[in-house]
Amino acid sequence: MLIWESTLSTGPSYLPVSAFDIDTFNDILVEEIDSDFTSSICCCVDCYEDFALTCPGVEIHDVEFQTNAVSVYYCVEQSHLVHLYTAELMTLKHFVFCPRCGTYVRRSIHIFEHPFDRVEEIEKSIGEPPSIGSATPFLLLKHPFARSILEAVRGLSADTTPKLTPGTFFRARKSAHITKQYQSFSDIATFGPSPSGVIGEGRFNHAGAPMICLATTLETALLEIGSLNELSSVVKLALDVEQCTACRAAH
Known part of the structure; x- marks a missing residue:
């Protein structure tokens, strides 16, 4: 033909x-x-x-x-x-x-090549949980992919132990958010954990609890903001072993 x-x-x-x-x-x-x-x-x-x-x-x-x-x-x-x-x-x-x-x-x-196999199957699995979570969130953990993710996280947490991490870290925030909340750009507390009243459930914080996420590079801190065309403010934090030990004891 x-x-x-x-x-x-x-x-x-x-x-x-x-x-x-x-x-x-x-x-x-x-x-x-x-x-x-x-x-x-x-x-x-x-x-x-x-x-x-x-x-x-x-x-x-x-x-x-x-x-x-x-x-x-x-x-x-x-x-x-x-x-x-x-x-x-x-x-x-x-x-x-x-x-x-x-x-x-x-x-x-x-x-481009993904670093994993069964790409089509995985993409389908990724797309299903969000729609289930929006319509019937109580059924989300009945989805096989969502269950496997939960089991993987539980397994990793069981094998994970707290470690001292002295070094230099970066924390970025959108400058507009700092101004809107009448916070000071020069106050280190401005770059600390968000107050419990304004924090919500997110992809890194499913419990919605106040926490602070630090990056090991300036580029990573800025990329985590997720907005390329907005002004950001970044604080550079240097932690030594004594400070890490004190933080761990307080925790």
């Missing part, structure tokens, strides 16, 4: 190709990408927003993902496919398949 893309038939360089031709072409390209990047096509321009919504940490923080966006035509033209195909190449490069959304790539692709 021959496939002819009508939008490609306006020029003399385009040739009819079969489904077998397209599948073979994509198989070779996948092997090329795996050989050059030890990775694969993660998403294309059409499903980028869906990927960013599902994996926001990768989209915002992963340098490899951010720097491995490439034009699909450039990717084809820099591969060994140019030596394997001659007249058909002009047609076949319009049929690069995106495994995420199941469409033919129009402009660019992101080359």
Whole structure:
């Protein structure tokens, strides 16, 4: 069976190709990408927003993902496919398949590999608990993925012991929040734990208890704020062993 893309038939360089031709072409390209990047096509321009919504940490923080966006035509033209195909190449490069959304790539692709297997299954599992938690939160722990996360956290907590952590740490806050609460930028207490009246349940504080989160680098402290276009204030804290021992005793 021959496939002819009508939008490609306006020029003399385009040739009819079969489904077998397209599948073979994509198989070779996948092997090329795996050989050059030890990775694969993660998403294309059409499903980028869906990927960013599902994996926001990768989209915002992963340098490899951010720097491995490439034009699909450039990717084809820099591969060994140019030596394997001659007249058909002009047609076949319009049929690069995106495994995420199941469409033919129009402009660019992101080359990236998650550090885990069963990506599709895990993404589905990640997406289900939030909707259950919003509609029927009392049923959340009946979800297998939510249960497995709870068991993993309990296992890690059982194997975790408090440790002294002397060194330099950073704590960032949005400057607008400090001003709104009439706090002083020069008062160290401004960067301490939030009062219990304003703290809520969060991804790092499910109990909603006052606590302080410190970062080991300035960049991490700023990234944790999660707002790239807002003014932030950062305090640098230096803790020695004696201070850590005193804090542990107080705890």
